[in-house]
Amino acid sequence: MDSQRTLRRRISCVGIGLHSGNKVRLSLKPAPADFGIRFRRTDIGDHEVPATVQHLAGIQWATLLACNEVSVETVEHLLAALVSMNIDNVLIELSSPEVPIMDGSAAPFIYLIQEAGVKTVAAPRRYLKIVRPIAISRGDKRIALYPSEHFKVTYSISYDHPLLRHQSLTIRITEDSFIDEIAPARTFTFLKDVEMLRQNGLALGGSLDNAIVLGETGVLNNALRFDDEFVRHKILDAVGDLALVGYPVIGHLVVHRAGHALHTEFAARILSETHAWRLVAGVADAVLSPALGIKAPAPELAG
Numbered sequence: 001m002d003s004q005r006t007l008r009r010r011i012s013c014v015g016i017g018l019h020s021g022n023k024v025r026l027s028l029k030p031a032p033a034d035f036g037i038r039f040r041r042t043d044i045g046d047h048e049v050p051a052t053v054q055h056l057a058g059i060q061w062a063t064l065l066a067c068n069e070v071s072v073e074t075v076e077h078l079l080a081a082l083v084s085m086n087i088d089n090v091l092i093e094l095s096s097p098e099v100p101i102m103d104g105s106a107a108p109f110i111y112l113i114q115e116a117g118v119k120t121v122a123a124p125r126r127y128l129k130i131v132r133p134i135a136i137s138r139g140d141k142r143i144a145l146y147p148s149e150h151f152k153v154t155y156s157i158s159y160d161h162p163l164l165r166h167q168s169l170t171i172r173i174t175e176d177s178f179i180d181e182i183a184p185a186r187t188f189t190f191l192k193d194v195e196m197l198r199q200n201g202l203a204l205g206g207s208l209d210n211a212i213v214l215g216e217t218g219v220l221n222n223a224l225r226f227d228d229e230f231v232r233h234k235i236l237d238a239v240g241d242l243a244l245v246g247y248p249v250i251g252h253l254v255v256h257r258a259g260h261a262l263h264t265e266f267a268a269r270i271l272s273e274t275h276a277w278r279l280v281a282g283v284a285d286a287v288l289s290p291a292l293g294i295k296a297p298a299p300e301l302a303g
């Protein structure tokens with residue numbers, strides 16, 4: 001039987017919010033059994049926002065949660081890092097509404113978790129095991145979960161852009177595979193969208209330091225971290241959005257051309273289709289692994 005896990009100690013860093021461009025302080029704190037993953041805004045009292053589908057408050061380029069009119073946004077990369085490192089219980093403190101964008105990937109959050117260390121707490125972890133398929137289609141977008149012995153993701157994307165026609169990848173998500181193959185993949189955007197966002201007062205913190213930007217004919221950044229970094233980042237987003245289910249999922253997630261809106265709608269659908277899954281304790285897969293190399297700069301820790 002697997003035990004729940006939390007962080008060994010508190011850890012903090014400072015980054016900027018993608019949309020506001022403002023500095024934000026992020027702290028991750030250990031939490032007791034069955035606490036789950038919750039956000040707390042230190043700038044407006046002690047209100048907590050649990051990271052569950054019940055608190056989804058919208059999608060605007062990123063995933064937004066809210067509770068009692070207190071909101072947190074751009075939560076998906078941090079959530080993906082936490083659940084992939086098998087952290088069940090953690091309090092995330094933010095000094096502003098946005099999780100810092102860091103380098104646009106989940107690698108800096110992996111670094112924070114590894115620096116803090118991980119410990120088990122005396123309570124069993126429960127998994128949501130898919131026993132019947134669940135699927136949603138919206139036009140040519142599709143997302144589905146099928147029974148499988150492991151958590152696997154197959155993602156395919158296609159765009160009308162010379163550098164980004166079609167990419168597809170299947171990967172079994174484990175702590176190690178997530179750290180090496182998915183976490184370093186950065187968010188991407190198209191130059192024409194950046195201009196539109198800026199005109200609307202958004203993406204003020206966006207730069208080539210925290211996103212891959214695709215121009216008409218090429219990538220404006222110097223280099224990609226993977227040839228298929230784009231589809232890897234979509235997997236990162238899907239893993240983070242699926243975290244809102246509130247349990248680690250055992251099943252094969254298959255996604256075609258989706259985004260945060262469909263990912264999160266699907267997370268809610270999973271919980272409502274109670275005949276399609278059951279809660280089980282333990283898959284014997286979760287092993288504490290040593291720190292591995294990360295292809296991204298480490299964030300500067302704050303005291």
Ligand SMILES: [Zn+2]
Binds near residue numbers: 077233236
């Ligand atoms: Zn993303």
